Every structure is written in C-alpha cells, then in structure tokens.
Amino acid sequence: MAVILDGKKLSEKIKKELKEEVENLKKQGLREPALAVVLVGNDPASEIYVRNKIKSCQAVGIRSVDVKLPEDITQEKLNDIVKELNEDEGIDGIIVQLPLPEHLSCREVIEYISPEKDVDGFHPENAGKCLLGLYEKGLMPxxxxxxxxxxxxxxxxxxxxxxxxxxxxxxxxxxxxxxxxxxxxxxxxxxxxxxxxxxxxxxxxxxxxxxxxxxxxxxxxxxxxxxxxxxxxxxxxxxxxxxxxxxxxxxxxxxxxxxxxxxxPMTIAMLLYNTVKAYKMRMNI
Known part of the structure; x- marks a missing residue:
C-alpha cells in the first residue's frame, strides 16, 4: 500500500505560514498583499475556480480584487484592463482565469501581464527563469x-x-x-x-x-x-x-x-505563495 502524498494537508500548512507572514507585515504598518482575479464570461467551472481562489485569499489575509468582464469583450479592451492593473501600485499579482472565450488570445493576455505581477508564472520571462533554475528571481508556475x-x-x-x-x-x-x-x-x-x-x-x-x-x-x-x-x-x-x-x-x-x-490544493497554495512573494519583491522586503 502506497504512501498517500497529502497535498491538502501540505497546502493547509503553507497557508498557515502565509497567514502568519501577512499578519506580521500588517503589524509593521504595511498594507496587505493584493491579488486581482480577472474572469471573462460565465463559464461555471471557471466561476468555481475563481470563487475558491478568492476564498483562499481571504483565509490568509490577501486582499482580492474581483474583475468580472463580459463574454464578448474585445482583445483590445481586455489588454487595456490588464494594463491598468499592471500600473496599479496597490495590486501585486494578476491572474486571468483560463480558458478564455475562443475569440480571445490566451498567449497575448499572458504576455500583457507584467512579469513581476504574473503570479501564475506563465509569462515568457518567468518561464525562462524556470528553465534556468532562477527560482528566487521569478515567479514559478x-x-x-x-x-x-x-x-x-x-x-x-x-x-x-x-x-x-x-x-x-x-x-x-x-x-x-x-x-x-x-x-x-x-x-x-x-x-x-x-x-x-x-x-x-x-x-x-x-x-x-x-x-x-x-x-x-x-x-x-x-x-x-x-x-x-x-x-x-x-x-x-x-x-x-x-x-x-x-x-x-x-x-x-x-x-x-x-x-x-x-x-x-497545492496549486492554489502556490498561487497565494507567489502573491506574497510578488508583494515582497515589489516592496523590496
């Protein structure tokens, strides 16, 4: 009988550590890390994933910004919204929930997200750091x-x-x-x-x-x-x-x-980990 590798238990351990870290940051008078979650359309599975991510953010003290967009949004308008989030100093991480509606380019959106806020770890710059083993200098998938x-x-x-x-x-x-x-x-x-x-x-x-x-x-x-x-x-x-x-x-x-x-469960735990990491990198902590 195999050892069961319990990702749920490990994810709870990681979330507990992150919660303590966020609480310590706030005790120092710093703001909490913030994650923007962009959802295009009304795909039921995507809505569940987004809801779980927002709930997990709340559990560790990360501020979540829920950005809901219509199914028929244009690529240009979606790119503009991502650009605004890139420029928002109060936002540390950005995720665009995939898959996107067929008329939108996932690759274009991923490349539009600033690498320092790319907490999914999908941007080519972070992918290159992953390839080279430069884990501390980037955000890993x-x-x-x-x-x-x-x-x-x-x-x-x-x-x-x-x-x-x-x-x-x-x-x-x-x-x-x-x-x-x-x-x-x-x-x-x-x-x-x-x-x-x-x-x-x-x-x-x-x-x-x-x-x-x-x-x-x-x-x-x-x-x-x-x-x-x-x-x-x-x-x-x-x-x-x-x-x-x-x-x-x-x-x-x-x-x-x-x-x-x-x-x-480990995927969501690492998303939260990346959000706190992105915050600390941006704040030079």
Missing part, C-alpha cells in the same frame, strides 16, 4: 511548484532518478520537466504522439501525469515502488478522477497523490 513542494515535504529525492513527465503543456508538463532536470533527475517527456507510452512509464522512478485523460495510467504501466504524481482532473459519472487508476496503482507504487486532495 503554481502546479509544477506545488509538485516540487510535495517532493520536498515527503523527502522524495530526484537526483539520479529516472523521471517521466506524461503531458507537455506550457502550464504543467514543460515547466515541471525543467524543474526535475534542474533537480538532477534524468527526464523523459511523453505526449499524445509518443509511441509505446508504457515502455517509458514502466522505467520511471518518478512518474508525473498531466493529460486530462481519465485513468490513462494503469497498474501494469507503473514500475514497482515508483512515486506517482497525478496532476490530471476529470469528471466521470459525476465523480472527480485523475489520470491514474488510483485504486490499482496505489497497491504497486511507493507513494501516490490522490485526486482530489493531491496536487489540486
């Missing part, structure tokens, strides 16, 4: 940073290990692969065009999966004693499931993240 925190908390060593990253998105797969390379793991990156996926996953000491394909990874695709990080999330028959066949794989793995309660 939240989900990969959360996975690295899990490794650290549970004493999972990456140096010299065979790591496989299934999924190569700009948001999760690529940055997490780079972070594992920077931790001296030997990393293979697999994706939808990879031939014979199982031949890679069976060799993985550390297996990270972020595809959004429910139960893609079966027990016979996993090495005995591997560490399995399930980053996927889907809804099947009203139930939230991951990319890994958890019930069967947990009997074979050394350690595994559950879905829900694994990487998901």
């Amino acid at each position: 939240c989900t990969p940073a959360g996975v690295m925190k899990i490794f650290e908390e549970y004493g999972i060593e990456l140096q010299g290990k065979n790591a496989v990253m299934v999924g190569h998105s700009n948001i999760v797969g690529k940055p997490l692969a780079n972070m594992m390379i920077n931790a001296n793991a030997t990393v293979s990156v697999c994706h939808v065009y990879t031939k014979d996926l199982a031949s890679f996953t069976k060799e993985a000491d550390i297996l990270c999966v972020a595809t959004g394909v429910p139960h893609l990874i079966k027990a016979d695709m996993v090495k005995e004693g591997a560490v399995v990080i399930d980053i996927g999330i889907s809804r099947v028959n009203g139930k939230i499931v991951g990319d890994v066949d958890f019930e069967n794989v947990k009997e074979k793995a050394y350690a595994i993240t559950p879905v829900p309660g694994g990487v998901g």
